[in-house]
Amino acid sequence: MRRRIAMAVAASTLSLSLAGCGMLSATEDAADATPTKGDDMVIGMLMPEKTNTRYEEFDYPILKEKVASLTNDKGKVEYANAAADADTQVTQMQRMIDDQVDLILLDAVDAESIADTVQKAKDAGIPVIAYDRLAEGPIDAYVSFDNELVGEVQGRSLLEALGTADTSDQIVMMNGSPTDPNAAQFKAGALSELQDQVTIAESYDTKDWSPEVAQSQMTEAIEKIGADNLAAVYSANDAMAGGILKALEAAGVSDSDLPPITGQDAELSAVQRIVSGQQYMSVYKPYPEMAEAAAEMAVAKVRGREIQFDSLTRDTVDSATDKDIPAQLVTVVALTKSNIESTVVADGIYDVSDICTAKYEAACAAIKLN
Numbered sequence: 001m002r003r004r005i006a007m008a009v010a011a012s013t014l015s016l017s018l019a020g021c022g023m024l025s026a027t028e029d030a031a032d033a034t035p036t037k038g039d040d041m042v043i044g045m046l047m048p049e050k051t052n053t054r055y056e057e058f059d060y061p062i063l064k065e066k067v068a069s070l071t072n073d074k075g076k077v078e079y080a081n082a083a084a085d086a087d088t089q090v091t092q093m094q095r096m097i098d099d100q101v102d103l104i105l106l107d108a109v110d111a112e113s114i115a116d117t118v119q120k121a122k123d124a125g126i127p128v129i130a131y132d133r134l135a136e137g138p139i140d141a142y143v144s145f146d147n148e149l150v151g152e153v154q155g156r157s158l159l160e161a162l163g164t165a166d167t168s169d170q171i172v173m174m175n176g177s178p179t180d181p182n183a184a185q186f187k188a189g190a191l192s193e194l195q196d197q198v199t200i201a202e203s204y205d206t207k208d209w210s211p212e213v214a215q216s217q218m219t220e221a222i223e224k225i226g227a228d229n230l231a232a233v234y235s236a237n238d239a240m241a242g243g244i245l246k247a248l249e250a251a252g253v254s255d256s257d258l259p260p261i262t263g264q265d266a267e268l269s270a271v272q273r274i275v276s277g278q279q280y281m282s283v284y285k286p287y288p289e290m291a292e293a294a295a296e297m298a299v300a301k302v303r304g305r306e307i308q309f310d311s312l313t314r315d316t317v318d319s320a321t322d323k324d325i326p327a328q329l330v331t332v333v334a335l336t337k338s339n340i341e342s343t344v345v346a347d348g349i350y351d352v353s354d355i356c357t358a359k360y361e362a363a364c365a366a367i368k369l370n
């Protein structure tokens with residue numbers, strides 16, 4: 001993996017673009033001459049689960065390194081992962097409040113039930129930035145990928161895979177966890193593309209984004225619809241696409257007869273399935289761009305650099321409890337066989353050798369990825 005290089009590139013692009021817009025002006029430096037806090041800070045980072053590899057492979061390590069580089073190696077990240085348990089996350093967040101960390105980045109397991117704890121952080125004077133999933137309660141800002149766009153990209157790709165789609169094409173929709181507001185946005189984005197174009201024969205929400213639950217739901221859908229009558233499967237992410245594939249294989253569908261399946265996250269196993277043709281697409285979310293933006297926002301906030309903080313949060317979003325939350329939404333791209341090189345490889349997420357292991361050598365050669 002060449003993540004280090006990609007991060008350096010992303011960082012230089014960011015400072016260039018900020019300088020280009022005149023955001024980091026001499027005036028601001030002067031205004032910031034007396035920061036409320038120096039380099040010595042602790043940022044709390046609460047991640048939601050471990051089944052999906054992105055949090056521990058990309059989000060956390062990239063953020064940690066960026067916080068260190070912005071603070072002369074003095075800033076620390078206190079990390080906790082709730083392993084998909086909402087109560088565990090409340091306990092972890094309370095501990096960070098008790099530890100008096102300087103700021104909390106929160107990727108909520110359950111956006112609604114964490115709201116009371118967000119209020120407690122606020123009462124303790126600790127700013128909270130919602131990370132990836134929009135937590136309810138009085139958060140200071142939100143940094144995420146553009147989630148509605150994720151769903152649109154998935155929906156469009158699915159139609160593209162079907163070629164001439166029509167309403168006789170039956171598809172199954174496997175959506176994410178009902179406690180994650182992103183799942184609703186992915187679904188809405190996808191439906192905006194799919195509605196009236198195909199028939200959504202079955203649609204499921206998937207508890208905890210669990211691949212095992214997705215697998216059993218898919219088994220049920222196959223029993224109802226019949227594997228032969230399935231034109232495509234919308235899977236909200238890659239880990240669930242893995243479970244869906246197992247259900248199709250167990251129903252006797254051979255690799256050459258697999259319907260197009262979507263995904264999200266550009267997990268290594270999914271990129272390999274795309275190479276071999278078992279999965280049609282994933283959504284590549286440039287992790288360095290978002291995690292580094294989160295680090296910049298967090299450090300600026302702790303230092304009291306409000307002008308810089310505002311320049312990093314030019315969008316606004318509404319949650320169920322709060323309106324006009326300052327936000328930064330990072331864009332995403334469809335990842336298919338045709339652009340592996342220019343996305344995950346170019347950004348240093350994976351080396352070609354990570355993807356093209358012995359098992360995938362021939363398939364990689366067939367798409368000239370080697």
Ligand code: BGC
Pocket residue numbers: 049052054132133176180182183209237238264265
């Ligand atoms: C994230 C996805 C992830 C899913 C399951 C969503 O909130 O945006 O990237 O696959 O949660 O963890």
